[in-house]
Amino acid sequence: MLRKVLFGGLCAAVTLAVGILLGHFGIQQSDSTPSWVQDVAKDVDEDLIQRFISEVDNMEIQENLRELTKVPHMATTEGDRATVQYMLSRWQDPDTGLDHTWAEDYRVHLSFPDPNNPNTVTVVSSSDSVLYSAREKEKPYEAAQSDPAVVQPYAAYSPAGNVKGKLVFANQGKPSDYQLLNQTLDLAGTIAIVRYGGEGRAGKAINAAPYGVVGVLVYTDPLDINDGKMSEDNETYPHSWYMPPSGVERGSYNTDFGDMLTPYLAAKEETYRIPSKDIKGIPPIPTQPIGFEDAYALICELGGPEAPDTWQGGFNCTYNFGGPGFQPLSAFNNSDVKLDVYNKEELKASSNVMGVIRGSVEPDRYVIYGNHRDSWVHGAIDPSSGTSVMLELTRVLGRMVKQGTWKPRRSIIFGSWGAEEFGLIGSAEYTEEYFTKLSERTVAYINVDISVFANATLRASGSPSAQSVIFKSSKQVKIPGSDSTSVYDNWIRYSNRSSPVYGVIPNVGFLTGAGSDYAPFIHNLGITSMDISYTYDRTKTKARIYPAYHTAYDTFTYASKFIDPGFTSHQTVARTAGNVLMRLADSLLLPLNCSDYAESLEAFLHVALELYKQPLDAHSISLMPLQSAVTRFRSAASRLDQVIRDSDLASETPLKVRRINDQLMLLDRAFLDSQAFPKEYGFRHVFRPASVNGRFTFRSLADACANAMATGLASDWQKAHHHVSILSQAIAGAASILDDVI
């Protein structure tokens, strides 16, 4: 009986248990959890990051570069069109391509030399006989330089014209340089020779014209680019990375970015174009760049008083101002320099190649990664080092997508911009065409243009809020040839600063100007941006930039032999930038740190108070509103960080996560005010740095105060007051973005 009872009880227990199990697992709960609940809480997958890092291949990058640099690919040329097709084919690859790829065309205003009528620089005697001719093309040291598609060195957007005059040396062509020269000489009718650096390209001619200068020659001084080295016999490329004597930096001579004929409008076929006479910010007088071998032949013959020490360069002669003109004992005595420029302006079709990986959870949030595609000549470093990194990044990510291993939380947009060399045209037109859409949805823009300037260390610039994700990513990547040293640890040795919060950390720079395609994103649209590359050991070179920059020597051979043999620095940049990209795309909480913005604002404020409080007070203009705004920003940032710390975001409503992410995403937008830089096209971000005596502060305020202190005019002090108000309102507005949302 007992046994029966026990058996019965056992049976009952088993039956009950079966029932419980059936009930628990076998029946769909009426309020069953929707499948998306887990999806929306998904965070970045560290294993996938590691997989990405390990799959980035230096040899793939090398082969990308080889392909991209086969021919010169100046914007809109046949070589450029070939790279468009190449990008499309890579991003449409069934195994490693992206979800969606296409080309977008703009019709843009470019400037080219006349292939049938080259620009010339000559020295002509008073009887008009030619005593000296500057070289029209760079000297070939490998097959690349002999490619007929190599464009003659020229100053894009310099007007055509035939001018001659006595030569003067005007240092860097800064306003102060011409001012000094003008104290001694009558500049009317002269031709000025100036060196690169210290002033924007167009500025060198714009500053000259008011003094009556009729033409400008620009060269690169060996002191500035070659650490003084000049000899092609054993010092310059192909013996080293230094610029050969005939090398010439080409460039776009304009101060504004974007297509010049269609300000604030995308340059489509039918778009209204301003009359070209209304273009501003280009040379008013013929301008032409030359190699330092020609500059040497001219400068060392100049007469007149000796130029100041700071004007002296790397030539083994004394740099004189010019008589104007040459020394009495020179063979060029009494001769003029003649400048014949035949540049032509043309409307040309330029393409951006766009590629998309569709986000799975928040497709309406974009992380944009971009690099321009056009070069001046073969452009192995500028920009193809960046393009080959981008292609390696899309190959690895594209494969994960095609294999079904990975779908980013947010959408990723890759942009291969056209016509950057002519003034960031592709990216500027893109941001103009999709202005509101990009403003509303873009989490961040990552720019990798020249990916490797040199192979010493990472370099990064960006919005202050982007610092933390760059740090985190760089800590997870090792430097070339090491299993233990991280990119971060290496970086901090080369470039660091002391943060009141973090102690000594790598120094992330600011995005001050329009050096690359980040400018329209950060300055015009207020999209959190960053620019990432590998760069120099500054103890080893003083070169202004890598010496083959914008010359016909920027070739695959140059890159693989002197810049990054083995392409491991390229690989390191790809790994780091790709890590940043994946974190921005996949993190549940956006990896943007608003308190880091507070730190930068406080630093800028500190300098502003030190430099300007006293003079402003003396004109009854208070900096208190600015101080209050920065204090308010700091408090709001601290509170938001506290909310983030106190939240278990993975288990809370996805709308709360989205809310916080929107606060972080849209923070940079709050700094926009078109009154801040009314005369500068596309600059609206008030957190734009000026370096004053080596320290950074708010540029709009610094410029206004400097001007008021110089003129002493009450109206100029009023302008400074206006800028205090603009800054204060923008920063307070940004603080209110971070405040509790209601």
Added chain:
Amino acid sequence: MLRKVLFGGLCAAVTLAVGILLGHFGIQQSDSTPSWVQDVAKDVDEDLIQRFISEVDNMEIQENLRELTKVPHMATTEGDRATVQYMLSRWQDPDTGLDHTWAEDYRVHLSFPDPNNPNTVTVVSSSDSVLYSAREKEKPYEAAQSDPAVVQPYAAYSPAGNVKGKLVFANQGKPSDYQLLNQTLDLAGTIAIVRYGGEGRAGKAINAAPYGVVGVLVYTDPLDINDGKMSEDNETYPHSWYMPPSGVERGSYNTDFGDMLTPYLAAKEETYRIPSKDIKGIPPIPTQPIGFEDAYALICELGGPEAPDTWQGGFNCTYNFGGPGFQPLSAFNNSDVKLDVYNKEELKASSNVMGVIRGSVEPDRYVIYGNHRDSWVHGAIDPSSGTSVMLELTRVLGRMVKQGTWKPRRSIIFGSWGAEEFGLIGSAEYTEEYFTKLSERTVAYINVDISVFANATLRASGSPSAQSVIFKSSKQVKIPGSDSTSVYDNWIRYSNRSSPVYGVIPNVGFLTGAGSDYAPFIHNLGITSMDISYTYDRTKTKARIYPAYHTAYDTFTYASKFIDPGFTSHQTVARTAGNVLMRLADSLLLPLNCSDYAESLEAFLHVALELYKQPLDAHSISLMPLQSAVTRFRSAASRLDQVIRDSDLASETPLKVRRINDQLMLLDRAFLDSQAFPKEYGFRHVFRPASVNGRFTFRSLADACANAMATGLASDWQKAHHHVSILSQAIAGAASILDDVI
């Protein structure tokens, strides 16, 4: 045995069932559904809407109005400060108040007459003896008009000055009026008398000054406001709603909105202010409004040629141009009119009162409901009819919040704006201070200023995408005194149009200018806006506006006796606008319809093609880009509507709902382009209508084409081309907002 088996089986079955039940209900599922899953899917609760509608009480509105109109409450006066306190106390009420309430102060540039030195208008003989004096204050018919706080009628922002000259009649003071007058008369040194209407207040003086006119008098013609009625004995207030002979419309004489000294900056204490000499858009010459009894005494004595028919008004005399000056047989023959204006400009503290109901699911999405608080005198209709409606709305909603019956999905912000009468100052400063935050988060702005002009029918204007929610709400509310006729059905009888999609529907107007506080929201920030009120039966009156507008007769008695006895039209507006508010705040899917925007764009395009295609084609300017943009917009809207129809939003990820809602919310933002109206402060929305021959089209294009057709200049046709591009880019950009998000 069988029994035992059966019993055993039964027991087992029961045990199994118990187990299943236990397992199903008794054990928390390991992947149990988070509580927020239901919250995020919640839609608008129709029962709560019905409860709201039934609880809105006309007698409460009446008592609100009685309280608000006890004393004159012109901006920044003691009466205004009292209403600030009253609003605060109401919104802080523990039983019917809001979640959070506060006042925000701005320091704004206002203009007042000198109470110790009233403005005067006199007729003076050549020997300077005063032959006639216009009335300085309106005649009292009830205690209200004798309140010492009643401000003398004046033209705010008219400069002070003492001028005299021969009188001329200049109709409405339009440019064409002065032009016509100038063909016959020398206007130099004259004083012009003009009637209200046809031209903005400031324009009447701005247009006059170039002709040498030295002063302007403005009056309201009985034909325009009183259906011709003039007699105070039995025709005008207090016998009817018509304006008494001494009534004067006060007003702000300025063309731009917002604080004049702080363009694009919130007018805080320390904000930079432009020099007042740089203010634009205000009368350059002394200007003063007068009653029609004084205008009658002057106009009917004027000499010179008879004015054209269209210039004739309601007086029982012929309106002549003026000799200049009076008729030879007039007692005023050879006399001058003398205008002495002593207005003073002052910086004053003006408050917005803000109140918030915090959203429970998406607190970072705002529905803003606003109305100004300041009046010119007692302002029973303008604006207190709106304020009493707002207070009733917050009482009912506040009680539901305090009782815990209701929490809106999104946050609701109530704004009681200050200094609207001086140029929308409170709302403009608010939108400037929180520009980015409001741009990023605001779903819609609902404006109810004058809530009841008259008691015939609903009137609504708004962004095209707001039409559907206004229709839906108005269908759920009955008109006063009816259990069956909806506001919608009544409305369609008074004002309708034929829609190609919906057939005959009520006519929702456009927000063309800066008539009330919606202007900064829609025109400067691109926030979907609407303006709601009750209005006239146009078959019964031709009055330009309700006749006591801006006079000392706009009192509680006037409102309760002549505008809305029983306050049931007020109640109807409260119910309708409150319904719109609740739907915008609570709907899972935002009730904004993008296809309705497409319909309006197509209508505008249609008119543009008809009017401008031929002349533009003749100048080789194609409208194709505009046509393509509109077509693209329509397709994108249709696709998005299809996505919405195909989705079961309540069961999908809340991020998908949010994504679609963001597309709808941010649509209006895409229409902003500061190049569209470069000379008009705060106007950036390209969907701004112009009425051309009674039909609406794009204002920027219409103005540019009209100008080019008038001048025939190639450069003006180029400007028209520029506007085609601006419009096309904005509309195409808006279409891309509606496209699949990636």
